[in-house]
Amino acid sequence: MAVGLQSSGKTTFAAALWYLIDSGEMPTSLRKGKHTGDHSYLEMLATRWEEGWQVPRTKTLQQEVITMNLKDPATSKDVALQFVDLSGETFEKAFATRILGRNAADAFEGARNLMLFVSANDARDDLTMIDVAMQLQDNTNEELVSDDRSEEAKFNAAKTPRQVQAVDFLESLQHPPLSLSLDRLVVIISAWDKAPEHNDPDRWLRERMPLLDQYLRNSGPMVRIYGVSAQGGDLPDLDNPPAKDDAAGYLDQKQLLSLAKASKRIQVVGHAAVEHDLTHPVRWLSGLEGE
Ligand SMILES: Nc1nc2c(ncn2[C@@H]2O[C@H](COP(=O)(O)OP(=O)(O)OP(=O)(O)O)[C@@H](O)[C@H]2O)c(=O)[nH]1
Ligand SMILES: [Mg+2]
Incomplete structure (x- = not known):
């Protein structure tokens, strides 16, 4: 099951994964299995993705349960990936x-393996208290020490750092009334095309989300961290596109569309995953690999 705060990359991941297994353009550790039923939502997402647009934001009340049936060629086992696409707003x-609304709560029932999304393209958690203290020290000169301090802003829970919200969410899931017992947890750091040069997802989490990192090191489930660029770069929004002559707004789109195989836009980093293979974390999550 995929969880993550607003704009953490959940839906883009689903769109790229569907395209990848459906097109069979690239070797993947899991292949597409038998499918029945209605896949129009996934098809729509995958088409948007293929054509080089952002996927639409998931609306608060919208909750799409998508099952992707995958097959493991090595063991012939079937893996059903239940992709409950909840909006990030629901979590916030x-x-x-x-x-937590009844629908969202029900979606978690029996879940043992979670995919937690965080984004490398989110500046909200960048400032630590130490950074703030240092800035204050630098600025301590007479002109700033005046009496007309603006009124203190009201506490707004939704503005809490993302890692605090993520830890709270993971912790709450494991307590009543949900009482989930988690076996495995994959952290997907999305928008990995924005990641620093060191290209090391473990290090990124340690340095950028130290609270979440510490929490995961000391909590129950087995954890893996992957860096994933499901889009390959910045894409324009079809519902609110940049002006036609705004070359910068279409820069990455142009470059990504020029690749002969759309699957090559995808980058997966960590745990010896093959470059474009989004099914690698899913395979591990399903328990088929590495006890
Ligand atoms: N640069 C870059 N941006 C990405 C990538 N994947 C997603 N994004 C952007 O990140 C934003 C959020 O992506 P979504 O997939 O909609 O995230 P979500 O978690 O489904 O968000 P909600 O549905 O609002 O909860 C969008 O603006 C995407 O274009 C990526 O690989 N690279
Ligand atoms: Mg979404």
């Missing part, structure tokens, strides 16, 4: 109000 509301 739950954090602020301490209430």
Whole structure:
């Protein structure tokens, strides 16, 4: 099951994964299995993705349960990936109000393996208290020490650092009433095309989300961290496109569309995953690899 706060890359991952296994353009550790039923939502997402547009934001009330049936060629085992595409807003509301809606709660029932999305393209957690203290020290000169301090802003729970929200969410899932017992957890750092040069997802989490990192080191489930660029770069929004003559707005799109195989836009880093293979973390999550 995929969880993550707003704009953490969940839907883009689903779109790229569907395209990847459906097209069979690249070797993947899991292949497409038998499918029945309605896949129009996934087809729509994959088409948007293939044509080089952002996927639409998932709306608060929208909850799409998508099952991707995958097959492991090495063992002939079937893996069903239940992709419950909840909006990030659902999670942020739950954090602020301490209430998770019935639909969202039901979706978690029996879940043992989670995919947690965080984005490498999110500046919200960049400033630590140490950074703030240092800035204050630098700025301590007379002109700043004045009496007309602006009024303190009201506490807004939704503005809490993302890693605090993520840790709270993981912790809450494992307590009543949900009481999930988690076996495996994959952290997907999305928008990995924006990641630093060291290209090391473990290091990124340690340095950029140290609270989440420490929490995961000391909590129950087995954990793996992957860096994933499901889009390959920045894409324009079809519903709100940049002006036609705004070359910068279409820069990455142009370059990504020039690749002969769309699957080559995808980058997966970590745990010896083959470059474009989004099924690698899914295979591990399903318990088929590495006890
Ligand atoms: N540069 C870059 N941006 C990405 C990548 N994947 C996703 N994004 C961008 O990140 C934003 C959020 O992506 P979504 O997949 O919609 O995230 P989500 O978690 O489904 O968000 P909600 O549905 O709003 O909860 C969008 O603007 C995407 O274009 C990527 O690989 N690279
Ligand atoms: Mg979404």
